[in-house]
Amino acid sequence: MPPITKLLVANRGEIARRVFRTCRELGIATVAVFSDADADAWHTADADEAVRLPGAAPSETYLDVEAVVAAARRAGADAVHPGYGFLSENAGFARACEAAGLTWIGPPPSAIESMGSKLAAKAMMADAGVPILRGGDATGLDADRLSRLGAEIGYPLLVKASAGGGGRGMRIVDGPGRLTDAVASAGREAAAAFGDGTVFLERYVTRPRHVEVQVMADVHGTVVSLFERECSVQRRHQKVVEEAPSPAVSGTLRARMGEAAVRAAAAVGYVGAGTVEFVLDEDGTFAFLEMNTRLQVEHPVTELITGLDLVRLQILVAQGAPLPPEACSPSIDGHAVEVRLYAEDPTQDYLPQTGRLVTFEVPRAGGIRVDTGVRSGSEVTHHYDPMLAKVVAWAPTRDEALGKLAAALAASKVHGVVTNRDLLVRTLRHPEFIDGGTDTGFLERHDPGELGASLLNDPELAWHVVAATLALVARRRSDARTQPTIPAGWRNNPSQRQRTVWATAAGVELDVRYDLDEGLVAVAVDAVELEPTRVVVMTPTLVVLEAGGLRRPYDVVLDGEVAHVDSSVGGISLTEVPRFVDPSAVVAPGSLTAPMPSSVVRVDGEVGAAVRSGQPLVVLEAMKMEHTVFAPADGVLRSLAVKPGDQVGSGDVLAVVELEQEAADQSATNH
Incomplete structure (x- = not known):
């Protein structure tokens, strides 16, 4: 077999760069593929050459067998490495590469097929003397047969995607009442992630x-x-x-x-x-x-x-x-x-x-x-x-x-x-x-x-907030066109303390009141007075504070209204709360908003219908995972702004639920 001289990685991100690193050490030229969303990604720039795959969704780019093989031909590659995920365990892709005269960096297509179906793999492993867990195929079963299969395996059990991995298309089911919904949801997620909605049930080991x-x-x-x-x-x-x-x-x-x-x-x-x-x-x-x-x-x-x-x-x-x-x-x-x-x-x-x-x-x-x-x-x-x-x-x-x-x-x-x-x-x-x-x-x-709660419940949070405030003051001083040495908000007569309000990523607001005077800061955070503190360094990127004989530096990155503060005890990001709220940013009470850019997979409920607390209303898909938006309390679904297939941005209104008490108050007002 002739040596490999140019290798295309049919993947993105860190695994593409990882393969490129070894190729460089072996003297092999590298080719990247990239979607429109990855045009400026690091792996795109890291390869010797790169080929565009038009589109952004995985299905039309990194999962498109013909497009990836065509990219390899166009670049003159003689080998393909699939990385992990995407087409890495697709036997059809492996065969397409071989048919195109490309060396496939992976197992034979027959081995991929044998292990590609977890159901078939379990049977083969049992024949080879490898111990397995009991289970069974759940795809296409009606409610009665599904219930019987679940009872045979025993609860708790796992619903698993036959074609995939990485936790996608997988659900733990504690009892028969939730089995049907879990199978349907896992099947949808598996189909979206792997193009195959086949799922099976398997005994769940409780502390494995x-x-x-x-x-x-x-x-x-x-x-x-x-x-x-x-x-x-x-x-x-x-x-x-x-x-x-x-x-x-x-x-x-x-x-x-x-x-x-x-x-x-x-x-x-x-x-x-x-x-x-x-x-x-x-x-x-x-x-x-x-x-x-x-x-x-x-x-x-x-x-x-x-x-x-x-x-x-x-x-x-x-x-x-x-x-x-x-x-x-x-x-x-x-x-x-x-x-x-x-x-x-x-x-x-x-x-x-x-x-x-x-x-x-x-x-x-x-x-x-x-x-x-x-x-x-x-x-x-x-x-x-x-x-x-x-x-x-x-x-x-x-x-x-x-x-x-x-x-x-x-x-x-x-x-x-x-x-x-x-x-x-x-x-x-x-x-x-x-x-x-x-x-x-x-x-x-x-x-x-x-x-994962960062510094929110840590007494050190207050000092990070102070550091963010002082860095912001330093930036405003440096940006001032005249007399930058005068403190921001300076007055020629005694006045109240200066005030800055920050919000954490979780929406918790922190009120900072402070006075700066000759290298000392007197400050209170949420009305809690902190001990007298000496400001050793105060710049837009570094604040050093000394209190009680302890000196600590805080690295700060100011990005617009956001301050990112890091110290030896941790880091936090804070957003400055504007003094006046933009009316266009206000949404109606009861609005349910998209937590991230995503696609609408399913909508449950009708406008005007009663909803119960915890009832699923909208199912979104982002980053190959499903996310369900639930009714926050009992009430009435007053509006529904999306339908399946819609693309939504972070903060977009999906639906409006009028809470039960609000509806009662409105009815009383009308009468």
Whole structure:
């Protein structure tokens, strides 16, 4: 097989850039594909060449087999790497690449097909002697047959998409009353994300660990295990923290799981990098969940403990080379931990966030690795997954790796969108996680709202608000055309304190009253008087305060009316509240608004009909996830502004619910 000289990555974001990095080391030219939404994305600029895929939605760009293959031909590429997600586990795409004379960096299409259907994969694994969980196909079943299948499996159970992964098309069902709705919702989500709405039911292990084994195979029949990864800390069944090796896996269990994973790969004639996922019960038994026939998001932790470049191995194997000796006799060195930094708000049920990244800076020294497709100035859109970066730490021991990673995240500056950064830091520092006693219910037992609540309930919040206020004063002084040394709001006679009001991302308003006099600030936040404070430095980007003998610097980024403040104890973003409200920004009472740019999937309810508290009214889809907007209280649906297929922006009014008491008051007034 001729050597690869130019490789197209049929993907976007951080995984595209990750593959480009190895290609550069191997002397292989790189080609990116990009949608209209990604025209200015980092991966587009990072490749040697880039080909546009017209459109923005995944279905018309990164999921369009013909368009991606045509892009490879146009660029003169001789190989295609699919990354993960999108077309990475699409056997038809693999065949189309091979038919076009392109080297496919992945397993044979037959292996993808075998594992592409989780239902078929479970049957094949049972035949190969790999333990499985009981379950059954739920697609197309009427209510009675669905109820019988659920009863046979037992509750709680999982509804899972047969074609997908990443938590999409997955629902936990505690009892028969919610099974029908869960199957329908999971099917819709799976169809939107993967183009296949097939779903099945599976026994749900109540306190499982999610442990997976990395396998690598070549065309000469060699299949090896590159050890396990622990992926138990998840939200919405999608991994958030991953580490290798697992703190729960002994040497004996590691050998047993590795042997089972090798059997699974051999059973389907696997070639390339793949991952066999298991559920590990508290008693040490494990069962097959699925096999991902691609490179995993969390592959860096395996690379860091083994010293192997998995993308390099993929490329070598795809060219027909045998696995090199270092891959055939791997060993574990130290410990690695990875977190997924998402643009989402954990305090609002992990609501995805969109917007411009004003600042994106993550410390990378001392064993910290950052795989990302964004940088300062990047736009986070609603079209794709909200993951911003994978931040990974390696150290000789697990405790050192956890401490190193938590410190790097805490020192990061990520401004412009709300992220799960604080949740990640608190998880890494949580006693239960440090003790290694985690399972997939960790973020259900520990309130994500508290883990991810930034500084809102922290006494240090007041000082960050003061720093934001002083930075704003400094900017106004520097912008003043005349006499910039005179304090803002200066008067030639004694007067009341100056006032600034800030709002947090959660809408909490903070009232700041202050006096500046010869390097000292007297200040009260929400009528709470703070101790006398010396202002050591006061610029639009840096404020240093000294109180009670303690001096602390605050880094500030002012972006219009927004102040992003970071210190050694954390960071927060604050928006200055205008003194006078723009009338055009006021919406009618009872308005339900879109929390993010999204598509309307379904509308429930009719104008004039009574609605009950918690009743679903509008289902939105953004970042390949469904989000339901519920009635906030009992009342009447007075207006409905959207229909299925509509595109809405953040803050757009979807519907108006007149609350029950308001309706009664209005009726009394009319009579």
